[in-house]
Amino acid sequence: MPESHQAFVCSSDHQHCIDEALTAAKQLCRDKQLRLTPVRELVLRLIWQSHKPLGAYDLLPALAKAGFNSAPPTVYRALEFLQEQGLVHRLASLNAYMGCNHPGTSHSGCFFICEECHQALEIEASPLQTTLQRHAEELNFSITRETIEVLGVCPECQQQKAQSHA
Amino acid sequence: MPESHQAFVCSSDHQHCIDEALTAAKQLCRDKQLRLTPVRELVLRLIWQSHKPLGAYDLLPALAKAGFNSAPPTVYRALEFLQEQGLVHRLASLNAYMGCNHPGTSHSGCFFICEECHQALEIEASPLQTTLQRHAEELNFSITRETIEVLGVCPECQQQKAQSHA
DNA sequence: AAATTTGAGTTATAATATAACAAATCCTCT
DNA sequence: AGAGGATTTGTTATATTATAACTCAAATTT
Missing domain, CATH: 1.10.10.10 (Winged helix-like DNA-binding domain superfamily/Winged helix DNA-binding domain)
Incomplete structure (x- = not known):
């Protein structure tokens, strides 16, 4: 774990x-x-x-x-x-x-956005972008820019919610 | 190829x-x-x-x-x-x-958007979503919804551009 | 048929973003 | 230092995207 x-x-x-x-x-x-x-x-x-x-x-x-x-x-x-x-x-x-x-120069990121506390975290998402690149290659699609934004609940807010339900 | x-x-x-x-x-x-x-x-x-x-x-x-x-x-x-x-x-x-x-029910998709012809293609992106899910698990982040949109040039428009440069 | 729920019409306005031009500032070259 | 050109900011107006709030109509349930 x-x-x-x-x-x-x-x-x-x-x-x-x-x-x-x-x-x-x-x-x-x-x-x-x-x-x-x-x-x-x-x-x-x-x-x-x-x-x-x-x-x-x-x-x-x-x-x-x-x-x-x-x-x-x-x-x-x-x-x-x-x-x-x-x-x-x-x-x-x-x-x-x-x-x-x-x-550095302009680049795309991968973002996790907490819908509770509204904080967001950018991660280096190389595996993700590799996967995406592979999909693109299958389609013969040439990538310019990516928008990857994940909405959800961050660990801290999950805990808070769990406690308030206790 | x-x-x-x-x-x-x-x-x-x-x-x-x-x-x-x-x-x-x-x-x-x-x-x-x-x-x-x-x-x-x-x-x-x-x-x-x-x-x-x-x-x-x-x-x-x-x-x-x-x-x-x-x-x-x-x-x-x-x-x-x-x-x-x-x-x-x-x-x-x-x-x-x-x-x-x-x-079916509401769901997130993965979209490839051509910046030339403005057509978009939705793909079933299971590997991608798996990768994303793995990232989320590492962060203990609980996903609600994903926004995955890739801007670029579709194969047809790449060809057209190549020809017009010839 | 009356009551209730759901959907659509209507008016107004909120929230996000850009166009277009004028004024100020900064940089370069003499 | 000063003239000329480029870049940045000020200013006004407006475009674009989206929602609030309330009314009326239609459909569904009782």
């Missing part, structure tokens, strides 16, 4: 996630000679406030508070930039955005 | 797809004592006009032409019913709907 991986729980402090993401982003932009402007950095920060995917419109008030004129295009443009750099993913099934912790 | 499966091409006539889908739908509704009302049947028919996923708003003009008062709720309600019966799928990455040719 595999022990619970706690993958949905931030190991001790979440600040670490934020710092790491920001550092990686800065590094990446330096390397690629791209500009991680104030709006872009703030949007990335906001996205990383939690592991819950956020809607574009959830970010607007915070942008306003920070003194940016926060009309939708501002946030969508920042999100677009961050997606192109693989720093952020859009979850099609939620119309929401979340940070990516292995940025 | 595997031969081209032509999975994206309707074998001879598409009318067959429509007829089959309608027959199956009627059968299913009879069995489950559900009402395949005129609006629902028309929406299903419209969805099956092609293998291209259609947006809800694409259906409205046709509904109007058929004499229904076609405000959005009408079409969304019909689509909701059809989805619940597994007769239609919603593609989250496109905000569009397509017919399902192995209806």
